[in-house]
Amino acid sequence: PPLHILLSGAFCKTQLIMGLNFHFPVALLSLISASAVRVDLETSNKKEWPSCPYPYTYLNEDTTQMIGGDKPITCHKMSTGNGNTCPELQQARLISARRYQAANYNDFLERAQNFKLSPVFDKTDKIRGLESYEEMVQYHVQGLMHPDVVKIEDKILLKKLAEDLKIPATEMYYGAHKDDWDIQAFKNTLGVLCLKGIDSFIIKAVHLAWSKGQKIVRNWQKDCEQKATTNAAIDELADFVDKEIMNQLASPADKHLREYVTPGVTMEALFKTGGMSKRPLEAKVQTLWGKVHHIFFVGQDPRGCTSYIGAWQYNRDKTGWDFNGMLGGKEKRDEISELVLNKAFDELVTHSENFATAVGADVMRVDFFIGFNDDNSVDYKLNEAESVSGARYYHERDGLARAWVDGYVNSGRLRMTPQKWNQIYQETEDARAANQLD
Numbered sequence: 001p002p003l004h005i006l007l008s009g010a011f012c013k014t015q016l017i018m019g020l021n022f023h024f025p026v027a028l029l030s031l032i033s034a035s036a037v038r039v040d041l042e043t044s045n046k047k048e049w050p051s052c053p054y055p056y057t058y059l060n061e062d063t064t065q066m067i068g069g070d071k072p073i074t075c076h077k078m079s080t081g082n083g084n085t086c087p088e089l090q091q092a093r094l095i096s097a098r099r100y101q102a103a104n105y106n107d108f109l110e111r112a113q114n115f116k117l118s119p120v121f122d123k124t125d126k127i128r129g130l131e132s133y134e135e136m137v138q139y140h141v142q143g144l145m146h147p148d149v150v151k152i153e154d155k156i157l158l159k160k161l162a163e164d165l166k167i168p169a170t171e172m173y174y175g176a177h178k179d180d181w182d183i184q185a186f187k188n189t190l191g192v193l194c195l196k197g198i199d200s201f202i203i204k205a206v207h208l209a210w211s212k213g214q215k216i217v218r219n220w221q222k223d224c225e226q227k228a229t230t231n232a233a234i235d236e237l238a239d240f241v242d243k244e245i246m247n248q249l250a251s252p253a254d255k256h257l258r259e260y261v262t263p264g265v266t267m268e269a270l271f272k273t274g275g276m277s278k279r280p281l282e283a284k285v286q287t288l289w290g291k292v293h294h295i296f297f298v299g300q301d302p303r304g305c306t307s308y309i310g311a312w313q314y315n316r317d318k319t320g321w322d323f324n325g326m327l328g329g330k331e332k333r334d335e336i337s338e339l340v341l342n343k344a345f346d347e348l349v350t351h352s353e354n355f356a357t358a359v360g361a362d363v364m365r366v367d368f369f370i371g372f373n374d375d376n377s378v379d380y381k382l383n384e385a386e387s388v389s390g391a392r393y394y395h396e397r398d399g400l401a402r403a404w405v406d407g408y409v410n411s412g413r414l415r416m417t418p419q420k421w422n423q424i425y426q427e428t429e430d431a432r433a434a435n436q437l438d
Contacts, residue, residue: 047374049275052305054323066308073323076310077392083310092326093313094395097294100315101399104291111289112407118360120146120387127408128420130427133393133401140363141388144256152359152385153257155206155266162382165358167351169382170268170369173201177264178246183238189267190234194224198269203237205245206264209254213245216270241265271369271381275302281370282383283340284391285352288363289407292316292349294396301336302372309391312337316349336372343378344370355385363404365389 054073059065059080066074068085075086083090123139131139144153151157156177162169174189176182193201199221205213215237223233245265250257273281281299285292296313300306305323312334314320318327318341325331333341352366365386371379393400408414432438 047275047376049302049372051276052301052303054305056306066306071323072321072325073305073307073311076308077394078308083394089321089325090395092329093310093321096315096319096321096326097395098399100294100317100319101396101403104316105399105403108289108291108293108403109407109410111291112362113411115289115357115362115407115411116360117362118148120144120148120152121361121363123362123408124413124415127405127414128416128423129405129409129414130424131401131405133397133404136363136401136404137388144387145259146256147260149256149387150260150262152361152387153207154261154264155204155384156264158382158385159266161358162355165351165354167355167382168380170271172266172268173198174267175206175265177206177262179262181242181246181265183242186241186265186267187234187238190237191230193220194230197221200270200272202268202270203241203245204266204268205248206266207257207261208245208248208250209257212251213248213265215240218270271371271383273300273302273370274372276300276304277302278304279306281307283344283348283368283370283380284386284389285348285366285368286363286389286391286393287352287356287361287366288400288403290353290357292352293400294320295345295348296391297370299370303336305336310394314341314345318345339372339376339378340370343376344380348380351382359385361387362407365391 054071056069056074057067059067064078066079068074068079068081068083070086070089072086072089075081075089076083079085120143121140123136123143126139126142151161156172156175159169159172159175173193174186176186200216200218201220203213203215203217207213217237220233223229246263248263250261252258271280273279277300279300281297281301283295283297285295287293294313294315296309297307297311298309307323312322314327320327322334322337324334324337327333327337348368351368352364355366356364367383367386368380369383371381373379
């Protein structure tokens, strides 16, 4: 029988899990029962989200590539044609990005003037003044080879920083580094999750990138029903952490993680967007000089609509586009987009700008999970901070580069050298030759 049944019927009962005795008073059991009743009552009034109103299909069953179309939801890098199926929309997107950049260029430079840069992100010695966006990203990557990078890349320390900054984040049930890793304490926590009725969670390595060392656990309560299955499941997860996380190093390509971040693990709540979403919706907030530049969305909304990079995006001034078209255009705003703009956008901006400023990052991406409730309220939780964004920023990259580079130039941080000038001279001459100019 389930653990809550095993525990009921006595003022204080003991449940044995992995040789650990858990003592829970009846008061706690009553709370669990009351919670179950509350959930049942809420279920009867649960909002039924409509299905996704925007038709889209995939190339085949074994791919995530959509068939390209002329609507925002079907015209992006992850659709056939890589975004070439909607030239009018792409033109409107480019205009939106450039208008925002033109209107806010001076503000970005003013913010750069007195922005307190962390040594991790300070590119003063490298900047020559003509860098492309991609060159700046490469400088950004090189700068991560600094001991202070651990304050951002270590997921345990990130949780503490979020708490200090009063940024809502996903709940961490357990966290430990290799030097304080206690496998029995980890098993103990898994047992407690059984007793608390936690049904899903995610295990993450604090020092590995590209989803390595991650495991999503669902239907945990089913494993908790019988002693044998509970013990086996706990042993399996503990063994996974011990072998696949604690005894692994980051790849040589992620030198900063390999060099400075101590192996470790977190066990966190598995965020749910709600409704028909099968993959959490994330708002990925790109900042520049402590100010939000734009926000793009990835994942599934509560209607089951899938958003890939570029399908749904806002500038900081609330221009941009959603699944239904350009904001401020002839199309009506998308229903879910309206909820996000009205009930979460301002807070996402504030928290992201506070975070980027606190860590001294000239450029930083701050990622939040987005959840939708039956009363149409919107929740958000910090998922992670990305020092380096892999997004291509087709519409924004040139404007981003100019404000990024000129923030160094106009603030007086740039230090010209003969070598830097030689490079500027040669690049200019090569560009003229490549375009057959005298």
